[in-house]
Structures are given as structure tokens and as C-alpha cells.
Amino acid sequence: MRIDARQLSVSLRGTRILDGLTFSLEGGGFVGLVGPNGAGKSTLLRTLAGLAAPDAGTLLIDGEDIAAIERQRLARAIAYLPQNGPAHWGLSVEAVARLGRLPHRGRASSALDAAAVERALEAAAVADLRHRSVDTLSGGERMRALLARALAVEAPVLLADEPVTALDPRHQLLTMALLRRAAREGALVVAVLHDLSLACRFCDRLLLLRAGAIVADGPCGDTLSDANIAAAFGVSVQRGSTEGGDYILPWKPL
């Protein structure tokens, strides 16, 4: 699956949030959206999910205008995981994951649905928690339960807004590896990330956003230069490298 944005602009209540973005994303890639607070990362993700309408430019999903795609078909193509999304009624983790099969209702067999839910619970490492109510979970466990819901859609595109921010270090690494694996298996994974080292290590490509515009686009080595980081985030960084790759530590505000 392929996403093409051309001169994409989005406004929320009269304020321009994204201004003339042009980029293309393709299946098989793990793309990190990085940038300071208020850069428009979440709005971009919501726009790609069809939840915010662009007021200028075009957004094509496999060559088709996103607004022309019937909602349930779009739901099967694109899974969306919001940041800090609500979970009402204290549903069980398994029930939450099962909601990911709603776009397939009336199409997939219940055995197929059950298998997809099972894979999602395993992948998000919440199979042990399946009978627990989401209200009783820690922030990180809850995030993983909601991730399982998004994975259960088994859509060719997965859009995740800060999927690892609430997680402990081990689950951050596991989740990043999981998202990369999904990309290796052919999906297009786009995630908003704040940890520059994780973004560098796991993503194939980074889009660096600032004030509603893309200021750098490419592999980590090109996008997260000292100059780019200073301009976008206003911090200096310390760098190091180990056999697994490079790491970047935000060091001092400039």
C-alpha cells in the first residue's frame, strides 16, 4: 500500500497546523515522525487516518483520493492508534483487542477473527492479561492492550501516535522491534516518536516536522544532524555508537 501527499495543508478551527507537505510512503517501511511539541505530528497522523480533512492539496491512498474511499474499506486498509485514547466501560483486554476486527464484520469468518485477535494479543505481549479489565492496568499495559487492538485490524497500514512513550524500557524495545517486524512483513508503519535514539535505531526513514512543515526527510543519519536537531528541538545532543548502532542523547537546551 502506498500513500502520496502533495502540498497537503490542514487547519484546525481556523489555525493552519500543516502547511504544504509533500511526501510519499510505501509498504515495507517503518517511518518515524519526529519533531517538537506542536509541530503537527499528531495532526498529520490523523489526516493520514482520514480523521482530519485536508483543506488544500491531495492525499492519495494507492492512487485513490482518501475522501472517496468508503469508510469501512478505509478502516480495513489503515489502522490508527491514538495517543492516550480513552477506553470506557472497563472492557477486558481481549474484548478491546476484538474491537480491531470490527472493520471486517460480515466479511471474515469468526475463526479468522479469533486467530487475528490471538496473534495481536501475543504480539503486544498482553495475552496473559486478556481477562483483566483495562481499568485495572498500568499505563504501559493499557497502551499495549490498545496496540493489540490496532494490530488486530491486520491492516496494510498502521499509524501509531506515541506508541512507546508510556512503556518501560524493555517494552519500548520490544514494541519498536514488533513495529519494525510488521514493516518487514510488508506493512507501512508510521509512528510518532519522541525518543530520538529509538527512532534512529529502528526506523528506516524519519520525517522531521517543525511548525507544520517537513524540515528533513530520510534515514536517521541525514535527518537528525546536530544542526537539524538544534533548529527543530532547540537542544544540543551527545552522540555515541555501539555495535547495535548510534545513539543520540538530548543534552542541553540551547
Added chain:
Amino acid sequence: MSATATGRRALPFLVLALVAAGLAALSAAIGDTRLDIVAATGDVLAGRQTLAALILVELRLPRALLGLLTGFSLGLAGAAMQGLLRNPLAEPGIMGVSGAAALGAVVVFYSGLAGAFALALPLGGMAGALAASVILHALAGRGAGVLTLVLAGVAVNSLAGALTALALNLSPNPYAALEIVFWLMGSLADHSLADVALVLAPMLAGWLLLLASAPALDALSLGEDVAQSLGFDLARVRVRLIAGTALAVGSAVAVTGMVGFVGLVAPHLVRPLARREPGRVLWLAGLAGAILTLAADIGLRLLPTQPELNLGVVTAIVGAPFLLVLIRRSQERD
């Protein structure tokens, strides 16, 4: 899905359906006059015009059926409102939908339209319920919190109550006013099978609209963005639920008056049986609403009060403390 899992899911439904049917039969058997329900049913089926058959068809059967239909409508509408607004305190009574429906019916009654054609009264009720629902959802669309919405309901309810009182105040005929006051207090008594037939079609249509929204309500437990990303057109979902509520609650109130709190209590009682899934709560809440309404209507006939208590009075006395407990619980959660 395995047969046993399906069976386990169907069990609460079957049990509640049986209890509701049993209470409907019991309701038909109970009253001022002793009635051999089996013999009376036999008379009716055989077409014999005995006194027992007459009592059954003219008095008891409409009362039992109205209990079943009204209770199911209120329980189902309560569950649907709670699911759509993601608010455990939502209910047609508290949110002012029933009050506005009553106002609509009173307006029709006063304007003389009620005598013009039979459907006028239910239509008035539906129009009132529709107006209240639209106001509430306009507010809910702006992301109002749990208590803000309930306050909006209180405001709609007060306005409907005030306008109803105004109509009573201006009533040229004190007896008509008194009759309306008693009707407002809610009752299943003194209705004919023709009344039942009148509201049956709009109620069933309302039920269908509400029950068909089960998957959307499930999706909404994860918020509007996720529900939309799961393929639901929320504008359409809202219209369907508002129309369903107006049809079911509006026609129920137009016939039986205001029977409060059934829509609040029923979904809460069955939520554990439905594993808290809002879509699955719908059917069970409808059945629980029918059970509560029939049980209250049977209970008030067994009480040695003279005259008989009104149904709305009984459900309010039982239901209002329940609301207080829920408010307390929602405070603890915040």
C-alpha cells in the same frame, strides 16, 4: 466460535427473556378481580365471550403487553444513550427526553389534535423526544463531560416540566388538568389493545434502529477517533440512535406517561452479564427494563394502597437512590 461459547453467551438472554415472559403472564393474572388465567385464555382462544375472557382481553392483556413494550423501550434506550454518550448516568428520564416527550403529548392533547387522528398523541411524544435528543447531542458533540451532559439533561427536563406546568396552569378545565397530572405520573392501567397496536410499529422501528447500532457502540468505547477509524460514520450513527430513541421513548411516554429510572437501572444491572460490552448490553437491558417495569407494576397492585400507586411513582422511589449511588461512584472514580 464453538457451540459452547455461543451457548454461554445466549444463556443470560434466554434467562432474562423467560423471566420477562413469566412476569408478563403473572401481570395478566393479577388484579382486583380473581381471574383463572388458563380458563380465560381458553375462552379467548375458543372465541367464547365470557366475563373472564373480556377482563383478560380488555384489561389485563393490554397492561401486561404495555409493561413489556414500554419496559423494553426504556431499558434499550437507556443502554443506547449510555453507550453513545459514554456516560453511565445517561437515561431518557434524567436527560429530559421523557419529559420532553410528555410535553409533546400534552401539547397535542391541548391543541385538540389528539381527537383528530389516533396517531397524533404518539407523534407528539416522538416530536418532543426528538427535540430533546437533538439539543443534548448538539451539546455532546462539543465534548461535554459526564456531569455537564447530565446538567444539560436537567435543564431540558426543567424546561419541559415548566412548559407542561404552564399548560396545566392555563387549563380551562380542572378535571382535564387532574387527569393529565395523573397520566404524567405514569401508569400502565386503563389501556386497550388498540393503544398497544398504535405504538407497536413505531416502537419496533425504534428498537431496530437502536439494536442495529450495537457494533458502533462497541467501537465507541475506544472514543470517537478510533470508532471512526474502525469504519463507522459517526454522524450516521448519531442520527440512527437519536431517531431510534425518539421513536421508542416518544411512543412509550405518549401512552404510559413518565416511567423514570428504568432506563438508568436496567443497563447497569445487566452490564456484568454482557461482559460490559455496550453492544451486548442492548438486548439484555431491554429485557431487564421489561422485567423491572412489569415487576413494579405487579408490586403496586399487590400493595394495599387505595387508590393504586402510579407506576412512575414506584420506579422513581426505587430508582432515585440508585442514581445517587451512581453519582457517588463516578465521583470516586474521578
